[in-house]
Structure formats: structure tokens, C-alpha cells
Amino acid sequence: MKSKKIFFIFFFIILMMNIEASEINYEEINIKCPHRNIKFANELGRILYENIETFQKRIGSYPDLPVKIIIAKDNEEYANFTSKNKGIIQFSEAVYNFRNKTIYARNPKNLKNITRLHTILLHEYIHHFVHHHWKNAPLWFHEGMAVYFSEDLSYERELNFIKDFILGNSLPLKKMKFIYPDQMIKWESFYAKSALAIKYIDTKKKKEFYDLWDISEFDKNFDSAFLKSFYFTTNDFSNFFEEYAKTHFRGEMLLASSTIIWAFFPLIFLIGLIRRKIKNRRIEKNWVKIENNENSLKKDEITN
Numbered sequence: 001m002k003s004k005k006i007f008f009i010f011f012f013i014i015l016m017m018n019i020e021a022s023e024i025n026y027e028e029i030n031i032k033c034p035h036r037n038i039k040f041a042n043e044l045g046r047i048l049y050e051n052i053e054t055f056q057k058r059i060g061s062y063p064d065l066p067v068k069i070i071i072a073k074d075n076e077e078y079a080n081f082t083s084k085n086k087g088i089i090q091f092s093e094a095v096y097n098f099r100n101k102t103i104y105a106r107n108p109k110n111l112k113n114i115t116r117l118h119t120i121l122l123h124e125y126i127h128h129f130v131h132h133h134w135k136n137a138p139l140w141f142h143e144g145m146a147v148y149f150s151e152d153l154s155y156e157r158e159l160n161f162i163k164d165f166i167l168g169n170s171l172p173l174k175k176m177k178f179i180y181p182d183q184m185i186k187w188e189s190f191y192a193k194s195a196l197a198i199k200y201i202d203t204k205k206k207k208e209f210y211d212l213w214d215i216s217e218f219d220k221n222f223d224s225a226f227l228k229s230f231y232f233t234t235n236d237f238s239n240f241f242e243e244y245a246k247t248h249f250r251g252e253m254l255l256a257s258s259t260i261i262w263a264f265f266p267l268i269f270l271i272g273l274i275r276r277k278i279k280n281r282r283i284e285k286n287w288v289k290i291e292n293n294e295n296s297l298k299k300d301e302i303t304n
Contacts, residue, residue: 028064033071040108041071044121051122055129055149058202061213067128069103069121078106093117096124098131123150133213134222138177138234141222144194148202153195161192165245173197173238197241205230 022035026045029052033041048069056062072078081104082095093116094105103124108114126146130137147153164170164186170193171181181190201209211229219225226234 028066029069030066031069031071034073034107037071037108044069044117047118048121048125051118051150052125055122055126058149059213060210061133061216063129063132065129065132067103067125068101069105071105072107074107075110078104078110092120094120094124096127098127101128101131103128119150119152123147123152126150133216134220134225137222138173139179140173140176140190140194140197142194143191144196144198147191147195148198153192153199157188157192158196160189161196164189165193172242174235196245197237200241200244201230 021032022038022041023030023032024038024041024045025031026042027049029045029049031041031045070081072081081097082092093111093113094103096103103121105117105121108117111117123146126149127142130142130145147157161170169186170189173193176190176194180187208230212225215225215228219228223234226237230237232240
């Protein structure tokens with residue numbers, strides 16, 4: 001009797017665990033999620049698989065690369081999953097953990113824009129993809145690949161980069177290897193510059209870009225593989241891209257300059273108004289002084 005009771009308790013626990021969490025596999029994509037999100041997870045896996053196929057075709061590299069995704073049951077669990085990435089979880093919908101090669105995503109009920117999750121998951125998968133090829137790929141290459149090939153290089157992001165570039169607040173690629181900017185307000189510019197660097201490579205150095213992925217099969221050092229495919233170092237490319245940015249973003253720079261001017265227009269107007277008032281006061285003082293002089297002269301004439 002006692003053994004039957006233990007059996008039923010054990011069976012109940014297993015049953016509750018299955019109700020609480022489910023797991024699906026879509027090709028090489030493994031998704032764990034709360035049971036109530038199983039339909040959403042199936043659709044998510046299908047769309048992500050299609051996006052991965054498109055991405056791999058664009059760069060000509062097709063590794064067998066399983067990916068694991070865990071959908072949190074709530075924001076508290078998501079925060080626990082991403083506790084070592086507290087700097088970005090405040091506005092992120094998903095994050096990739098390099099150590100256990102897992103993508104963690106917020107629960108759909110906590111998302112502001114569910115359709116955007118497809119872009120974000122591809123973004124995180126590309127981090128997984130790059131990390132599979134090189135463990136020492138620089139941060140600008142990681143973020144540039146993820147932003148550019150997930151089609152997330154918006155016009156607003158480009159303008160943020162151009163503004164920082166004009167104001168001298170844009171770091172060269174060689175200083176974007178390991179850490180993000182201290183201020184989150186500069187992250188959009190960081191993403192944009194990284195993506196524009198990858199855009200240049202993809203559009204201007206297509207053959208060398210394909211070679212880079214082929215070379216990765218036998219050279220797992222990113223700097224070495226980059227040199228063998230492009231025939232210049234990553235630092236050389238950083239210096240070149242700074243010069244390229246000066247000459248090839250003139251239109252955007254002009255627009256950004258006018259945007260900056262309009263942003264400071266209220267201040268310029270206020271300064272002009274103050275200067276005008278000061279000038280008017282000086283003129284009034286001069287007129288008063290002239291009138292006083294004229295009056296004193298008249299008094300002298302009358303006296304004489």
C-alpha cells in the first residue's frame with residue numbers, strides 16, 4: 001500500500017513537470033518552454049529555421065550547428081537566466097550565453113513586440129554561429145554580423161553612428177574588440193558602426209568574405225583567418241574603415257549635421273536673443289549719454 005502511494009506521488013510529480021514544461025525539436029533547433037507556450041514555440045522554431053537557412057546561403061557556410069533555446073516562464077526566471085548580463089536584460093528580449101551555448105528568451109506574454117522576436121532570435125543565433133567558428137572573434141565582428149544579417153541596421157542607427165562620428169565620439173574598430181561603451185546611449189551607434197563594417201565587407205569584398213568562412217574550417221584564430229582571407233590585419237581594416245567612413249557617408253553626415261544644428265537651435269536662438277538685448281541696452285545707454293551731453297550744451301549756451 002505504501003509503495004503504491006509512493007508510486008502515485010512520483011507519477012504525479014512527473015506529470016506536473018511535463019505540464020509545467022515542454023520541449024520541441026525543429027530540425028537542429030531545440031526549444032524548451034512552458035507547456036502553455038508550445039504552439040508559439042513550434043511556430044518560432046519554423047520561422048527561425050527558415051531565417052537560418054537564408055542567412056547561411058548569404059555567406060556560403062552550412063555547418064551542422066544545433067542550437068538550444070529556452071523560453072522563460074516569466075520575467076523573474078529570465079532575469080535569473082541572464083544574471084551575468086544585467087547590463088542588457090533591461091531592454092533585451094533574448095540573449096545568448098556563450099558558456100552553455102544557449103539562447104534565453106522572454107516569455108511571449110512579457111514581450112512588447114512578438115514579431116520582432118524573430119529578428120532577435122536570428123541575431124542571437126548568429127552570435128552562436130560566429131562563436132562556433134572562432135572563440136576569439138572581436139565584439140565588433142560579432143555585433144556587426146548579428147545586426148547586419150538579421151536586417152536590423154535601421155536608418156536611425158546609422159544616424160546615431162554618423163552623429164557620434166561627427167562629434168568625435170566614435171571609437172575605431174580596433175577599440176571595439178572586447179567591451180561595449182560604458183554609456184548605453186552609445187550602444188546604438190556601436191551596433192551601427194559594427195554593422196556598416198560588415199556591410200562593407202559583404203558588398204565590397206564578397207570573395208574574400210566567402211574565403212574567411214572556408215578558412216575557418218582549419219584556422220580557429222580569427223585574426224589569422226582574417227589576414228589569410230583579406231590580406232590585411234584587423235587593425236589595418238580598422239584604420240581603413242575610419243578613412244572610408246569620412247569619404248563615403250557624406251550625405252548622411254550632412255543630414256546628421258543639420259539634425260545636430262536643429263537640436264541646438266533653441267540654445268543658439270536664446271544666445272542670439274541675449275546678445276540682442278545686451279546690444280539694445282548699450283544703444284539705449286549711448287542715446288541717453290548723447291541726450292545728456294546735448295542738454296548740458298544747451299544749458300551752457302543759455303547761460304552764456
